[in-house]
Amino acid sequence: MTDLQNQTALVTGASSGIGYELAKLFAQDGINLVLVARRGEVLEKIKHDFERQYRIRVVSMPLDLSSLGEAQALYQACKAENLQIDYLVNNAGYGAYGSVTQADSATYENMLTLNIITLTTLTTLFVKDMVQRRFGRILNIGSLAAFQSLPNLAAYGASKTYVMHFTEGLHAELKGTGVTATVLNPGLTETGFVERADMGRSAQAQRTMLRADVVAQAGYRGMMRGKLNVVPGWQNRVLSFTAGVMPSRKLLLAAASFVMREAGKKR
Structure with a gap:
């Protein structure tokens, strides 16, 4: 087993929520941040x-x-400070709730830059160094939204489908290198996501959410073990499985439309 002493983890979106809880888990194990x-x-x-x-x-x-x-710039700053990154956690991201027909295109551009381009760039830069050293762990934060199309979260869900597929493909590419890539796909979690996404009017947002520390612990364990895909919570695991086996995409979309409706609307 790798000695954790003198190792360093980089965590984006580390000021609150899942990112903060993941950072705390690294700190508790004596890993620099x-x-x-x-x-x-x-x-x-x-x-x-x-x-x-x-x-x-x-x-x-x-x-x-x-x-x-x-x-x-972040990668170059780490190089300038001689920071060797052994664990990369791409947690920063956000969503925007509402119809595409009423969306602000600038918000979508900003969101997709963060959710997709930044995550891909950081992974691409740091993974090369990890492979050269033959050790590293990458944890990309996806979403349960990755498993199906989501009306009122269309662009966000699509971005998380990208995160899942990108990470799974990378995981396969890294076999035998000493480096692993894991995707954490939580459902709604007690973080600032609902507020920033303006999901307060969503029926889904009013259901029971997992605590951020519970989600972080599941992702941390999965990353350390080199797992491929982690879905915290048994209800979320059932939903992810159902999305994969439902025979009709139209039926799946109809179910998602009901789940993602505004509160009070029956549809």
């Missing part, structure tokens, strides 16, 4: 708390990874 998020003041507080409590080195990098070029 590079924390990336937009909110620099929050990152600095987390940095000081983790360094004091867990006696690890924490580097905070306040960046908006939804801007083109920032992923490359």
Whole structure:
């Protein structure tokens, strides 16, 4: 088993939610951290708390990874600081709830840059170094939305389907290299996602959600074991399985339309 001492994990979207909980799990195992998020003041507080409590080195990098070029800048900053990244967690991402016909195209462009391009760029850059050292773990945060088309979350769901397929293909490519890629596909979780996606009016958002720490623990264990696909929660696992075996795409879409309706609408 690999000695965890003096290893470093990079976590994007680390200031709250699943990203924060994943960062804490690394810290508890004595793994140094590079924390990336937009909110620099929050990152600095987390940095000081983790360094004091867990006696690890924490580097905070306040960046908006939804801007083109920032992923490359992050990689170069790690190189300049001689930071060897052993674990890469691509957690940063968000959704936008509502009909495509009423969507803001700039919001979609920003969201897809973060959810797809940034994730792909960071993975592509860091995986080469990992393969050269013959050790590394990559955890990409997808979504239960990856398993089916979602009306009112059409672009977000499509972006997470990309994340799942990209990670699964990479996982196969990495066989025998000492590096693994895992995709974590949670359902709705108690994070800031619902608020940022403006999903408060969604019937689905009013159902029971998993806690962020529970989701993070499932993803962390799966990543450390080199698993391919992790879906936390037995209900979510049933839904992901059902989406894969349902014979009719039209029937699956009809079911998704009902689930993703606005609260109070029966359709």
